[in-house]
Amino acid sequence: LRKATLDQRLAQRARILLDLDAALPPAKISERLGLSAPVVFKWRTRYQKHGIAGLSDLPRPGQPRKLTQKKVKEVLTLTTQKIPAEATHWSLRLMARYAGITVHQVREIWQGADLKPHRIENFKISNDPHFAEKVVDVVGLYMNPPENAVVLSVDEKTQIQALDRTQPQLPLRPGQIERRTHDYKRHGTASLYAAFDILTGQVMGRITQRHRAREFLEFMRQIERNTPPELDLHVILDNSSTHKTADVRAWLAKHPRITLHFTPTSASWLNAVERWFASLERRALYRGAFGSVQQLRQAIRQFIEAHNTHSAKPFRWTKSAEAILAKVEKAKMATSNFK
Numbered sequence: 001l002r003k004a005t006l007d008q009r010l011a012q013r014a015r016i017l018l019d020l021d022a023a024l025p026p027a028k029i030s031e032r033l034g035l036s037a038p039v040v041f042k043w044r045t046r047y048q049k050h051g052i053a054g055l056s057d058l059p060r061p062g063q064p065r066k067l068t069q070k071k072v073k074e075v076l077t078l079t080t081q082k083i084p085a086e087a088t089h090w091s092l093r094l095m096a097r098y099a100g101i102t103v104h105q106v107r108e109i110w111q112g113a114d115l116k117p118h119r120i121e122n123f124k125i126s127n128d129p130h131f132a133e134k135v136v137d138v139v140g141l142y143m144n145p146p147e148n149a150v151v152l153s154v155d156e157k158t159q160i161q162a163l164d165r166t167q168p169q170l171p172l173r174p175g176q177i178e179r180r181t182h183d184y185k186r187h188g189t190a191s192l193y194a195a196f197d198i199l200t201g202q203v204m205g206r207i208t209q210r211h212r213a214r215e216f217l218e219f220m221r222q223i224e225r226n227t228p229p230e231l232d233l234h235v236i237l238d239n240s241s242t243h244k245t246a247d248v249r250a251w252l253a254k255h256p257r258i259t260l261h262f263t264p265t266s267a268s269w270l271n272a273v274e275r276w277f278a279s280l281e282r283r284a285l286y287r288g289a290f291g292s293v294q295q296l297r298q299a300i301r302q303f304i305e306a307h308n309t310h311s312a313k314p315f316r317w318t319k320s321a322e323a324i325l326a327k328v329e330k331a332k333m334a335t336s337n338f339k
Contacts, residue, residue: 224258232257
């Protein structure tokens with residue numbers, strides 16, 4: 001303790017030993033030196049076993065073991081080509097156990113290769129024999145809209161349920177998120193027809209009780225009445241059978257300014273109004289509680305009005321038809337390799 005150059009860690013341990021030799025209890029020593037009692041017991045034990053040498057720190061393990069390229073390749077192969085017996089996908093701890101490395105090292109390998117085994121996304125490749133020409137047609141309307149015309153993306157969101165919780169929701173407050181019961185009561189359903197104007201972002205809607213060709217035709221009449229008669233109408237639709245009935249074809253024959261453009265089958269992502277439907281679901285329906293179909297209808301109307309007043313903006317499509325077709329062709333080749 002009288003050495004001026006003594007490491008203070010060794011000085012503290014020496015003070016512990018001197019206080020113990022002076023018959024001070026460990027609790028008193030820990031209080032006097034500002035230490036925890038286990039630290040006092042630790043250095044007493046080390047001194048009893050190894051003497052003065054026991055007061056020095058043990059050798060450090062050094063840097064973590066470096067990963068060889070062989071081990072990195074093994075982890076990547078396991079991740080992309082094997083499935084663990086205990087699960088459907090790899091986790092950090094599971095891979096660390098199989099590969100015999102640390103969790104940190106697995107994380108570094110996955111980050112370097114941009115691998116995320118915990119994530120999964122859905123996809124569907126269209127088998128429409130006219131896929132290419134339909135993509136070119138629809139994307140052409142988005143990227144080069146015809147002059148003196150209105151381009152509308154039209155679809156229907158069917159069977160929207162008026163759900164109410166079995167007990168009142170507990171509101172949001174500091175330190176507590178909003179809470180609701182897991183169960184609910186059904187009060188009926190409604191269907192929504194929507195027409196999204198790609199040039200302005202405005203939405204025209206019609207809420208119906210049923211989803212038939214008759215309701216679709218009424219909505220088309222509504223669209224025809226509410227657009228300037230001197231403009232052509234280009235309407236983008238999916239391949240629902242309600243859009244192709246004899247009554248619909250007969251009505252279209254009497255209104256030659258209206259042209260229907262159909263998206264490929266299993267390609268709803270090509271219909272711009274689907275993005276607006278997603279916004280409707282996320283902002284107005286998912287967390288809503290509706291005691292009746294009438295309340296549901298009112299909430300949908302309010303959302304449409306608020307969107308048209310505050311949120312409407314032109315729709316911008318950036319990916320060309322050629323890029324889409326190339327990506328689909330690449331996906332087909334990828335899936336064929338796994339058959």
